[in-house]
Amino acid sequence: MRRATRLAIVFLVACTVCGSANAESYDDPAARTRLTEFENGLRVLTLVDRTSPIVSFQSWVDVGSGDEGRFTGLAHLFEHMMFRGTENVPGDLRDRLLRERGSRGNAFTSNDFTVYFEDVSAEHLPLVIELEADRLANLIISPEVLDTERQVVLEERRFRTEDNPQGRLVEALLALSFVAHPYRRPTVGWMSDVEQVQVEQCVEFFDEYYVPGNIVVSIAGDFDEEATLGLLRRHLGRLPAAPKPARNPTLEPPQQGERRAQAHASVRGPLLGAAWHAPASGHADAEPLDLLSAILSAGFSSRLNRRLVYEEQEALYAYGGYWELKRAGLFYAAAGVRPGHSIERVEALIYEEIARLANEPPTPAELDRAKRQLEVALVSGLGTNHALASRNAEELLTFGRIRSLDERLQAFAAVTAEDVSRVARTYLTPEGRSVVHVVPAPEETP
Amino acid sequence: MNLARLLLAFGLVGILGGCALGGPPAWEQEAPPIRTGPVVDETRLHRGELSNGLTLLVFEDARLPLVTAGLTFRRGAGIESRDEAGVAGFMAELLTRGAGERTALELAEVVDSLGATLEAGAGWDTTSVQVAGLSRDLDSLFGLLGDAVLRPRFEASEAEKVRGELLAALEKARDEPRELARRAFAKALYPDHRYGLPQSGTPEVVAALGPDDAAAFHRRVFTPGNAILFAAGSAGYAEIEERAEAVFGAWEAGPIPEPAPAPPALAPAERRIVVVDRPDLGQAQIVIGHEGIGRTDPERLAAGLMVRVLGSSGFTSRLMGRVRAQEGLTYSIYAYLSMRRHPGPFGVSTFTRVAEVGRVVEIVLEELARMRDEPMTDAELDAVRRLSAGGFVLGLETSADVTGALVDLAAYGLPPDSLDTFRSRVSEIDLEQVTEAARRVLHPDRAAVVVVGPAEVLRPQLEPHGPVEVIQP
Numbered sequence: 006m007r008r009a010t011r012l013a014i015v016f017l018v019a020c021t022v023c024g025s026a027n028a029e030s031y032d033d034p035a036a037r038t039r040l041t042e043f044e045n046g047l048r049v050l051t052l053v054d055r056t057s058p059i060v061s062f063q064s065w066v067d068v069g070s071g072d073e074g075r076f077t078g079l080a081h082l083f084e085h086m087m088f089r090g091t092e093n094v095p096g097d098l099r100d101r102l103l104r105e106r107g108s109r110g111n112a113f114t115s116n117d118f119t120v121y122f123e124d125v126s127a128e129h130l131p132l133v134i135e136l137e138a139d140r141l142a143n144l145i146i147s148p149e150v151l152d153t154e155r156q157v158v159l160e161e162r163r164f165r166t167e168d169n170p171q172g173r174l175v176e177a178l179l180a181l182s183f184v185a186h187p188y189r190r191p192t193v194g195w196m197s198d199v200e201q202v203q204v205e206q207c208v209e210f211f212d213e214y215y216v217p218g219n220i221v222v223s224i225a226g227d228f229d230e231e232a233t234l235g236l237l238r239r240h241l242g243r244l245p246a247a248p249k250p251a252r253n254p255t256l257e258p259p260q261q262g263e264r265r266a267q268a269h270a271s272v273r274g275p276l277l278g279a280a281w282h283a284p285a286s287g288h289a290d291a292e293p294l295d296l297l298s299a300i301l302s303a304g305f306s307s308r309l310n311r312r313l314v315y316e317e318q319e320a321l322y323a324y325g326g327y328w329e330l331k332r333a334g335l336f337y338a339a340a341g342v343r344p345g346h347s348i349e350r351v352e353a354l355i356y357e358e359i360a361r362l363a364n365e366p367p368t369p370a371e372l373d374r375a376k377r378q379l380e381v382a383l384v385s386g387l388g389t390n391h392a393l394a395s396r397n398a399e400e401l402l403t404f405g406r407i408r409s410l411d412e413r414l415q416a417f418a419a420v421t422a423e424d425v426s427r428v429a430r431t432y433l434t435p436e437g438r439s440v441v442h443v444v445p446a447p448e449e450t451p
Numbered sequence: 452m453n454l455a456r457l458l459l460a461f462g463l464v465g466i467l468g469g470c471a472l473g474g475p476p477a478w479e480q481e482a483p484p485i486r487t488g489p490v491v492d493e494t495r496l497h498r499g500e501l502s503n504g505l506t507l508l509v510f511e512d513a514r515l516p517l518v519t520a521g522l523t524f525r526r527g528a529g530i531e532s533r534d535e536a537g538v539a540g541f542m543a544e545l546l547t548r549g550a551g552e553r554t555a556l557e558l559a560e561v562v563d564s565l566g567a568t569l570e571a572g573a574g575w576d577t578t579s580v581q582v583a584g585l586s587r588d589l590d591s592l593f594g595l596l597g598d599a600v601l602r603p604r605f606e607a608s609e610a611e612k613v614r615g616e617l618l619a620a621l622e623k624a625r626d627e628p629r630e631l632a633r634r635a636f637a638k639a640l641y642p643d644h645r646y647g648l649p650q651s652g653t654p655e656v657v658a659a660l661g662p663d664d665a666a667a668f669h670r671r672v673f674t675p676g677n678a679i680l681f682a683a684g685s686a687g688y689a690e691i692e693e694r695a696e697a698v699f700g701a702w703e704a705g706p707i708p709e710p711a712p713a714p715p716a717l718a719p720a721e722r723r724i725v726v727v728d729r730p731d732l733g734q735a736q737i738v739i740g741h742e743g744i745g746r747t748d749p750e751r752l753a754a755g756l757m758v759r760v761l762g763s764s765g766f767t768s769r770l771m772g773r774v775r776a777q778e779g780l781t782y783s784i785y786a787y788l789s790m791r792r793h794p795g796p797f798g799v800s801t802f803t804r805v806a807e808v809g810r811v812v813e814i815v816l817e818e819l820a821r822m823r824d825e826p827m828t829d830a831e832l833d834a835v836r837r838l839s840a841g842g843f844v845l846g847l848e849t850s851a852d853v854t855g856a857l858v859d860l861a862a863y864g865l866p867p868d869s870l871d872t873f874r875s876r877v878s879e880i881d882l883e884q885v886t887e888a889a890r891r892v893l894h895p896d897r898a899a900v901v902v903v904g905p906a907e908v909l910r911p912q913l914e915p916h917g918p919v920e921v922i923q924p
Contacts, residue, residue, distance in 0.1 A: 384515055385515070
């Protein structure tokens with residue numbers, strides 16, 4: 006017996022009337038986004054935009070390295086396995102079929118999400134949908150393929166981290182900043198874990214996290230919305246419902262003093278990274294922190310570039326920013342020290358600039374400039390179907406809804422200069438920071 | 452009901468269910484024929500010319516209230532002599548460091564207060580200056596563009612800062628194994644030609660550059676007859692033409708600089724193996740290759756398809772299939788043709804753990820020989836034609852994409868309708884053409900092999916392929 010599929014259709018973003026006098030009101034394509042929830046819990050976001058004859062199809066799985074248990078790197082290794090064939094579509098057939106149709110696809114894993122995408126001409130969307138349903142239902146995880154893919158991931162890790170000074174900096178800074186929270190783990194995983202993970206753990210991982218209620222499909226571009234929803238319902242709506250996965254409970258305890266570390270690498274120009282704990286996504290201080298980021302880092306005239314790169318000529322680049330994740334956040338500052346210059350001096354200059362903002366609010370002109378920069382960045386981010394589909398899915402998974410552009414601009418407009426100083430004072434404290442220097446080993450002078 | 456009947460009943464439900472889904476699965480259906488025909492919406496594209504010879508190219512796009520506008524000049528680092536290597540980039544950087552009535556910081560503050568960007572840069576064959584921002588700021592954006600292009604200050608104090616930045620960046624680039632590989636590869640191919648030096652120049656040259664050098668390069672290259680003014684976004688042709696005339700109309704025409712001499716036809720003439728010694732690395736960077744073809748080469752499409760099958764079609768390429776999917780020896784391997792005014796390199800770029808370098812080099816050389824000696828199959832050719840034609844529109848999604856591609860055609864003097872004809876031209880490439888392209892382009896017997904990693908471990912692995920030169924980073 007087949008039960009009628011219940012569709013929950015909600016128009017997500019109501020066009021809000023822009024109340025602010027100085028912000029422009031934009032036609033936000035997200036306002037036309039439609040959310041459909043299938044009975045098995047899978048959610049679909051559709052946004053029809055006929056500007057160009059292509060479609061971005063994305064599957065966002067609500068699992069990242071921050072959800073891993075015993076084996077680090079599992080979310081990412083599993084992402085690789087999703088490309089290695091099913092009973093119906095074995096080996097690299099899936100990839101060949103899609104490439105033959107000019108599709109451009111890939112996937113990535115972050116601390117919070119695993120994302121698969123295909124950008125393709127509209128007429129090939131049905132194939133993309135059927136292939137997605139097939140691999141979610143019939144994936145093969147064989148020990149032989151897992152062994153090959155593990156070697157690939159180990160090479161990826163050597164490339165991104167072991168032999169990459171920037172990668173070492175990020176890995177060390179996360180491990181130093183988070184002592185408890187799973188965000189301390191590198192997304193690519195530790196070598197030993199990737200070397201030892203087995204089919205059994207992959208299958209468990211798939212069964213727990215790759216369930217309809219934990220997946221959002223987001224489609225944007227030129228396609229027939231009704232027909233596509235019908236196809237999705239038939240192919241993805243049939244996946245069996247399963248309980249929502251449990252999450253790691255650990256929260257980061259307050260930091261009780263500055264932490265410092267060195268990572269050695271054969272570099273002429275040392276690298277500096279500093280990080281402070283900041284709120285997770287959805288906090289009221291997010292907008293002041295974004296504006297603080299822009300004042301420090303956006304554009305040639307931003308404070309860090311101006312002071313460290315342009316005026317004092319101590320760094321090749323210097324920037325800072327608010328990095329918000331679902332369950333914790335960081336504010337970071339990073340700089341590439343000029344060869345032959347002092348990393349201690351660069352570090353001191355960054356703290357000086359932060360202290361200046363903490364003690365004295367930015368000028369009205371500076372604040373307006375930062376607001377305008379964020380406005381243009383938001384609007385520029387609507388320029389491709391891929392970007393639209395990504396934004397919709399990420400907003401839904403992070404905030405439970407899609408925040409409209411006007412809402413975001415009004416939130417920025419409401420931030421005062423004192424708010425910017427306040428968040429600098431509140432979060433960017435000397436005792437709350439973690440600092441990593443990537444420098445040559447003492448005996449080595451490259 | 453016995454078990455057999457029960458199973459049959461379920462089976463029938465399954466089959467009926469299958470019928471209800473609309474026939475066989477999509478992956479068993481043949482791919483539709485390659486779509487051909489125009490890809491650029493002619494109603495949104497406008498071309499024109501000012502009386503001083505400046506070409507205008509405008510693509511309207513009302514999707515977002517944004518606009519990008521700029522000028523591309525038909526010469527870049529490629530016309531530098533080896534003794535001038537870096538002056539084009541130096542000049543370009545200085546264009547945004549003070550222009551018209553504004554100092555470097557004043558200019559930056561205006562740009563940033565509009566939420567805009569103002570960028571300049573030199574490639575091998577072009578130098579470009581570009582602004583982007585909200586279309587309601589069109590007048591201000593054109594004012595900034597005009598200042599940077601026509602009235603750069605080239606102040607001594609700024610020149611000194613930029614020189615210091617470029618020198619530090621050149622030095623810092625030596626920390627990157629991939630950059631070391633790229634540099635050593637270029638040097639192995641073109642020891643006496645400009646292409647053998649980094650595009651951004653050499654420390655020896657850059658250290659001696661001053662404002663006069665920048666001004667001289669600017670005079671030489673920045674003339675209206677040598678430029679294409681482009682605009683993409685929420686602005687009509689009339690609006691752009693009016694501002695172009697106001698800002699650039701009085702700009703005096705000048706001679707167009709000659710292109711530089713071509714590099715030697717064979718690069719390298721015989722096998723070279725170079726190891727850049729980095730004892731600290733656990734993973735070696737590898738580049739293998741030789742001269743490729745020029746941007747206007749009549750066989751570029753066939754050669755491009757051949758290189759895609761070899762190593763530039765994602766996971767389906769021969770190299771990716773063998774080195775990554777089958778053997779797990781790397782995370783990334785790709786083949787490329789750097790098509791410039793003159794033939795830039797053809798290369799295969801990858802990395803692997805140091806113990807496997809000999810094996811990877813062997814596979815790459817084998818695959819180059821296989822592509823050259825055994826014809827591609829019909830199925831491979833068909834797949835890559837589809838990939839190339841089918842994916843073509845993906846690269847033209849935004850108005851900036853379309854404009855960029857049209858400016859590129861104009862810069863190389865290629866037919867202006869090349870985007871519209873691309874898919875039909877690709878679909879007509881036959882097996883004979885790709886086979887011929889493979890024979891003409893690939894030369895595994897004399898390919899340069901460049902590896903960055905611990906020389907002591909790498910030397911014995913590479914010696915079977917020829918004498919090994921070890922250099923310091």
